Amino acid sequence: MSLSPEVETQATDTLAMSPEEKATIDTILAENAGKPGATMLVLTLVQENVGYISPPMQAYIAEALDVPLSHLYGVLTFYSFFRMAPIGRHKISICLGTACYVRGGPMLIEKFQQVLGIGMDQTTEDGRFTLEVCRCVGACSQAPVVMIDDDILGRVNPSDVAKLLRKYK
């Protein structure tokens, strides 16, 4: 794939994109670049296979597909399915379904953000946790509910948050 020197430098920066990630993206581009709806197709496949689409990846893909970066960015921000940063080792999903919302979900969000020092849909610098909101997980009788990976934690109190996180390394 022939790219401008600027994009090539950014895209091959090991801090920006690993050789494995670049190889995966190159394969996806080679197989799909000419197809109808290639932008959505390529982004979906990169999301599924790499797990996220960082700004350097976005620049690389936009140039390879010959579409404006702003268009690509617009697609990425329109669909919540896409992530622009890698997900942490542990995913924390705070339920904001109706039962959890009225029983303190928003306060839990505030507390998790405060303890972790990140906002929603962000990952801690050490790559340990990613914080996000989810909808009802079917455990309304235990509201407010938080999921950490596959664990469903019920009746979570904001004062429990720091202790809860200790067991996830």
Ligand code: FES
């Ligand atoms: S609303 Fe949160 S589990 Fe149902």
